[in-house]
Amino acid sequence: MRNAIGADNGQAGVKPAFGRTRLDRRSPRASAAVARVLALVFLVASLSTCGEAVPAEPLKLGLLTYISAGSPQNAQDRQRAFDLAVAHLNQAGGVFGRPVHAAVGDTALDPDTAVAEARRLIEDEGVHALVGPSTSANSLPVAEGVAGPARVPLISPSATSPTLTDAEDDDFFFRAALSDLAQGPVLARIARQRGFDNVGLIYRNDLWGQGLASAFEGAWDGSVRSVASEPGQTSFAEALRETAAGGAQALIVILFQAEAIAAVRAALDGGVYDQFVLGDALKNTELIEAIGSDALAGTHGAGTAASPDSESSSAWMAAWIDAYGEPPKGSYVREVYDATIALALAAQSANSTDGVAIRDQLRSIGVAPGESVVAGPEGVTEALETLADGGEIIYQGASGTLAWNASGDLAQGHVGIWRFTADGQIEDLEAVPYPS
Numbered sequence: 422m423r424n425a426i427g428a429d430n431g432q433a434g435v436k437p438a439f440g441r442t443r444l445d446r447r448s449p450r451a452s453a454a455v456a457r458v459l460a461l462v463f464l465v466a467s468l469s470t471c472g473e474a475v476p477a478e479p480l481k482l483g484l485l486t487y488i489s490a491g492s493p494q495n496a497q498d499r500q501r502a503f504d505l506a507v508a509h510l511n512q513a514g515g516v517f518g519r520p521v522h523a524a525v526g527d528t529a530l531d532p533d534t535a536v537a538e539a540r541r542l543i544e545d546e547g548v549h550a551l552v553g554p555s556t557s558a559n560s561l562p563v564a565e566g567v568a569g570p571a572r573v574p575l576i577s578p579s580a581t582s583p584t585l586t587d588a589e590d591d592d593f594f595f596r597a598a599l600s601d602l603a604q605g606p607v608l609a610r611i612a613r614q615r616g617f618d619n620v621g622l623i624y625r626n627d628l629w630g631q632g633l634a635s636a637f638e639g640a641w642d643g644s645v646r647s648v649a650s651e652p653g654q655t656s657f658a659e660a661l662r663e664t665a666a667g668g669a670q671a672l673i674v675i676l677f678q679a680e681a682i683a684a685v686r687a688a689l690d691g692g693v694y695d696q697f698v699l700g701d702a703l704k705n706t707e708l709i710e711a712i713g714s715d716a717l718a719g720t721h722g723a724g725t726a727a728s729p730d731s732e733s734s735s736a737w738m739a740a741w742i743d744a745y746g747e748p749p750k751g752s753y754v755r756e757v758y759d760a761t762i763a764l765a766l767a768a769q770s771a772n773s774t775d776g777v778a779i780r781d782q783l784r785s786i787g788v789a790p791g792e793s794v795v796a797g798p799e800g801v802t803e804a805l806e807t808l809a810d811g812g813e814i815i816y817q818g819a820s821g822t823l824a825w826n827a828s829g830d831l832a833q834g835h836v837g838i839w840r841f842t843a844d845g846q847i848e849d850l851e852a853v854p855y856p857s
Contacts, residue, residue: 476774479519482507482764483542484757485535485553485563485575488527492678494705495555498751499578500525503552505744506761513802516769518809524548528559530652530677535559539567549774550764551575552757557582557629558652564594574780576763578756579725581701582632586828593780595829597756597763597820598725599836601629603855604701605636607836608673608723610853612698615721617671618643621664621694623684624675626651633675633700644669650676650684657684661693671696674703682711689716701725704752709841718843725753726837726852728821733795737819740797750847755796755820762801763787763823766816769808787823791815 484503488496503523510521524546526538535554542548550573554560560580568575569590576595577585583600612620620641624634626649634647646667648660661684664672672694674681681703688694689712699708699722709717727734737755742748764779766786771778785791786804791813794804804814816823821834835852842848 476517476772478774479522480516480550480765480768480774481522481524481546481548482761483524483526483546483548483551483553484761485526485528485539485542485551485559486555486757487530488525490530491555492702492705492707492751494707495678495751495753498749498754499555499757501745501749502741502754502757503761505741506758506765508744509740509798509801510762510765510805512798513805516765516805517772521765526553528554528556530556530559532559532562536562536567539563543567543571543573549573549768549776550779552760552764553577555579555753556627557585557632558627560585560594561588561628564588564590569593572776574764574767574776574783576760576783578760579753580629582628583636584628584632586830590829592827592829593776595760595783595825596831597760597818597823598753599831599834599855601633601636603834604723604836605633605638606640607838607853608633608637608698608700609640609642611721611723611838612641612671612673613643615671615696615698617696617698619667619669620645620671620673620698621661621667621669622647622673622675623650623657623660623664624648624673625677625680629702630675637673637675645673650680652677652680654680655683657687658691660684661688661691665693669694671698673698673700675700677702678705678707681708685712685717696720698722701752704837704839704847705750706841706845706847709845714841714843714845717841718845719840721838721840721850724837724839725756725820726835726849727755727819728835729852731817731819731821733797733800733817734819736795736797736800755818758796759816759818759820759823762796762804763816763818766804766808766814769805770814784825786814787816787818787825789815793817 507523526542528535557580560577574593578597581601624630646664701724704724767779767782770782793815794800796819824832826832838851
């Protein structure tokens with residue numbers, strides 16, 4: 422059925438009833454009346470934006486994360502968090518009153534691929550801001566070689582290397598996760614609390630692994646033998662023997678998922694270790710599912726944590742379960758959501774899709790002064806309406822406070838202590854404040 426303006430309902434590219442053909446048949450007086458009506462419409466639209474021009478295009482956000490490589494749990498849940506944030510923004514009426522558009526790029530855990538995908542998202546897809554990359558090794562070249570020069574802001578939800586603090590990104594790179602300068606001491610604290618004073622350490626020989634290993638060693642007051650593992654390494658027998666040569670009681674594991682499964686299995690099968698302390702990349706259930714709860718129940722680790730008793734985190738979790746039916750299993754999931762919402766709120770605050778304008782508003786949307794708003798659909802709606810009316814907000818993130826310093830690092834937050842349970846799940850034990 423055709424509608425009143427002569428086009429199929431719901432179809433794009435419709436011709437309005439006041440198109441050229443119909444106006445040509447009107448009398449001069451009728452045409453003048455139509456022109457007055459159109460002028461009034463444009464005047465009302467102008468007044469509705471409080472005198473500010475509406476941006477010429479909708480906001481488009483990109484997610485740059487690993488999909489075809491890395492942890493499947495993390496990849497799935499991080500994509501879901503991005504989708505949920507975009508859905509909440511659009512349920513709230515969008516940014517500038519228009520739907521938010523989205524695009525996704527797969528970094529495949531490879532810096533060269535990450536750079537190429539970042540360029541594609543910016544140059545071909547036309548995104549105005551990026552969420553990601555997920556890893557430190559991918560974030561540095563993307564920030565310095567692509568986003569910074571293109572003047573496109575990006576927020577990584579999970580790149581934690583201390584090296585990124587000094588990235589030459591022209592202030593376009595931000596993080597929604599704490600630097601490993603915060604996590605390293607918590608990892609050392611876990612090892613001490615577990616009764617260890619002599620440990621082996623195996624770490625991924627990339628920007629993340631090097632940074633977290635260094636942060637751990639700087640906070641550790643016991644004995645340690647550290648060995649680097651190359652990305653993608655599959656054989657660990659020699660490295661494990663080297664870490665254990667000094668009589669280590671436990672192994673600190675700073676590896677990605679597939680590498681950790683291979684290393685832990687080799688340690689157990691070879692009788693080298695039966696006690697482990699895990700870095701943040703392993704805060705999901707894939708390791709215990711692969712190895713078994715008989716071997717890993719009670720194993721502790723450090724990782725991301727929301728603020729304790731956070732109203733925002735609770736609201737976000739309720740919205741997540743409403744959308745997906747069960748809590749997320751992956752790590753740094755709340756951070757993906759917060760990064761997406763923060764970029765959208767900064768764009769609304771700037772009333773612009775310009776990268777510099779968005780960047781310049783990021784530090785204002787999570788700190789005082791302003792009206793406090795939480796994560797989830799109701800909070801996002803309130804935040805967008807307040808900003809559209811010219812007000813100020815304090816976005817209380819699902820993952821914590823988004824208070825960025827001059828380097829784009831979080832000035833405060835929490836590092837979690839967790840453990841695997843006998844039924845193969847993750848139990849959060851403590852959220853350690855940073856700075857303590």
